[in-house]
Amino acid sequence: MSSSTENAEALAGLIAGRFPDARGRFGPFGGRYVPETLIPALDRLEEGVREHLHAPSFQQELGAELSSWVGRPTALTFAGRLSARWGAKVWLKREDLAHTGAHKINNALGQALLARRLGARRIVAETGAGQHGVASAAACARLGLPCTVYMGAVDMERQAPNVGRMRLLGATVIPVTGGDATLRAAIDEALRDWVSDPLETYYLLGSAVGPHPYPYLVRELQAIIGREARAQIREKTGELPDAVIACVGGGSNSIGMFHAFVPDGGVEIIGVEAGGKGAALGDNAATISYGRPGVLHGTYSLLLQDAHGQVQETQSVSAGLDYSGVGPEHAFLAHIGRVRYESAGDQEALDAVRALCESEGILPALESAHALAGAKRWAERHPGGTVVVCLSGRGDKDMPTLQQTLLKGDQ
Amino acid sequence: MSAHESISAAIRAANARGEPALVAYLTAGFPSRERFLEDLRQVAEGADVVEIGVPFSDPMADGVTIQRSSRVALSQGVSLGWILGELERMTPRPKAPLLLMSYLNPLLAFGAERLAAAAGRAGVAGFIVPDLPFDEGEPMREVFAPPGLALVRMVTPVTQPERLRRICADSQGFVYAVTMTGTTGKSVAVPKEVTQYLDAVRAMSPVPVCAGFGIRGREQLERLRGHVDGVVIGSALVELLEQGADPTAWLHSLRTAAR
DSSP states (O other), X not given: OOOHHHHHHHHHXXXXXXXXXXXXXXXXXXXXXXOGGGHHHHHHHHHHIIIIITSHHHHHHHHHHIIIIIOOSOOEEEOHXXXXXXXXXXXXXXXXXXXXXXXXXXXXXXXXXXXXXXXXXXXXXXXXSSHHHHHHHHHHHHHTOOEEEEEEHHHHHHTHHHHHHHHHTTXXXXXXXXXXXXXXXXXXXXXXXXXXXXXXXXXXOOSSOSSTTHHHHHHHHHTHHHHHHHHHHHHHHSSOOSEEEEEESSOHHHHHHHHTTTTOTTSEEEEEEEEETOSSTTSOOOHHHHOEEEEETTEEEEEOBOTTSOBOOOOOSOGGGOOSBOOHHHHHHHHTTSEEEEEEEHHHHXXXXXXXXXXXXXXXXXXXXXXXXXXHHHHHHSTTOEEEEXXXXXXXXXXXXXXXXXXXXXX | OOHHHHHHHHHHHHHHTTSOXXXXXXXXXXXXXXXXXXXXXXXXXXXXXXEEEOOOSOOXXXXXHHHHHHHHHHHXXXXXXXXXXXXXXXXXXXXXXXXXXXXXXXXXXXXXXXXXXXXXXXXXXXXXXXXXXXXXXXXXXXXXXXXXXXXXXEEOTTSOHHHHHHHHHHOOSOEEEEOSSSOTTSOOOOOHHHHHHHHHHHHHOSSOEEEESSOOSXXXXXXXXXXXXXXXXXXXXXXXXXXXXXXXXXXXHHHHHHO
C-alpha cells in the first residue's frame, strides 16, 4: 500500500487534472491493452476528443441537446419520508428522470455527437442491463446513425423490455451466447466487431472502462451529474453534503457523480458494488472489494479473476452491475484512499427498492438500489447527516426480476 | 544461438529450401488435455515453428474456432502452469522452436519473472501477446530480453508507416503481419493491397515476416508466395485436430503447395 504522502500527492495530481496522464494512466491503472489493429482507431479517437470535446461549438451542441432532448438538469429531490425512516437527510440526484430512464444517455448522446464529427458510418455498442443499449439506440436515431448493440443472451432474458425498446428505436440487437453471456461477453463481441472495421465503425462504450481514452471520455460526459448535484445541494441547503454515494459496476454514474466532489475534502465519497449472494469468487460483482490487478477489455485495473488470471463470472440481481472489471479511475481512487468502496448484497438492494417505492413513490433501478442500501448503512452511522445519493436509473426495466423476487407470492 | 535467434533461423532455413516457413498454432489441451503432447509432437513434425495457445476466458482477437478451443481447454483445467509443466517433461523436445501465444492477463497472474525462468526450463523460445501493443510492451520486454526470449510483435494493414518501422525494428524472432482487420479464423481473400502491405513490411523488417489471420489452405499460400517469409496457420489447424485428422500430413501437403 502506498504511504499517506504519496496518496496526498496523487490526489493533488488528480484534482489538478494530471490524470489520466499522457499514457492514459491513473497512477498504475489504465493504459491501452488492445490488439494492434485498434491502435489507429484509439489514436484517432484520442485526437478527436482533444479537438472537439471541450471546444465551444461541441459543448454548445451537446448542451442544447442535453437540455431540450434529455431534459437536463435533472432534479435533486429531498427524500423526506425516507430520511425520517433512515435517520439522516437523504437527497436523490434524479438521473432516473433523464430521457430513456438513466444516466447512460449523457454518455451515449455525447459520444454519438463525437462519432458524427469524426465521420463514423456506423455505431456499435454493448449493453448489460440494456440501459446503455437503449440510450445508444435513441441517440443514434436522433442523429441518424445506424446502431448495432451486442447484448448477452442471459441479459436479454432478464431485461426483455429493453430489448424491445432498442428494436423500436431502430437498433439491431445481436444476442451474445459466448462466454458468460452477460456484459463481459457483450464487450468482447463489440470489440471483435470494431476490430473488423476500425476505420468506419465507432465503438460507443457505455461505461468508464476500456482502453484510454474511454475512461476519461466517459467521465467527462458523465461529470455533469456531480456538477449539477453539487450546485443544487448548495443552493438548497447552503452547504456541501457530508457524503455522496453511488453504485459501481463498470463505474460510469459513480465517476460522474464523484468527479466534482473529489476536491471537497470534507465530503465522504462512497461507492457501492454488487455483493450478490456473498463473498466467494463468482458469487458477487464486487471488483474493488474482492479483485486483484489485471488486464481486461483493454485496461489495467482491478479484476475478479482466479489464480491463473482467468476472468471469473459474476453474480448480481442487477444486470448493470454484473461485470468482472471496474474503471481504472475507481481502482486509483480506491488505491489512494479518496473513495471508500463497499458492497451491498442482492437482498439489501431489494429491500432498498421496496423502501424507496413505499416512502417516496419512486421505483429505482436495481443498480441504483445498491447505492440506496449504502445510504441506509451510512445513515445508521451518521444520524442527522446529509447524504446525496445518485439515483442512476428507474426500475421499470427490472419488472421481470422484481416479479420473481419482491413480488413472488403476490396475486 | 539465443532462443529468439532460433526462431528466425528456423524460418530462414525453410526459406533456404525455397519454401515459406509454416508457423503452426494449436490451443494447448484442445481437443483433449491427455493428447496435448502427442498433438504437439505431430504438429511440430510438420511445422517450422509452433505456437502454443494459452487459453483465456476473454479471447477478444479470436474468432469462433479459437473461442471454442479456448473454452474447452479451460473447462478441462488447462492453465499456463500446467502447459509449462507438460513441456518441461516432454522428451524428446521437438526440433521446431516453440512459442507461447497468450493474452496478457494469464502472464501477469503467473508473474513475469517467474514466467521467464519457467519458459527457459520448458524450452519455450518466446511469446506472442495479442493484447500487448508496442507502447505497453516495455515491462515484459525487460524481463524477456536477458534470457534471450523473443517478444514477437504484430503489425496490421492499418498500422501507420512510422509505427510500422518502430515495431519491425523491435520485434524478435519474426514480425507477425496480421493480414486483415478482424478476428482469427475467417478466410482471407489476399487482394493486391494485402500483398503490397506485406511487401512494405518485409522491406523494412530486419527479422523475417510471417503473415497470419485467415490463412486456411493452399489457395492463400499460393497468393502469398514471394510476399512473406512464413505463414501462420491457426484456426484451420485447430479444426483439423478437432476432427482427429493427421496434422503432420496436412502440413506437409501445404508445404508442397507453397513450394
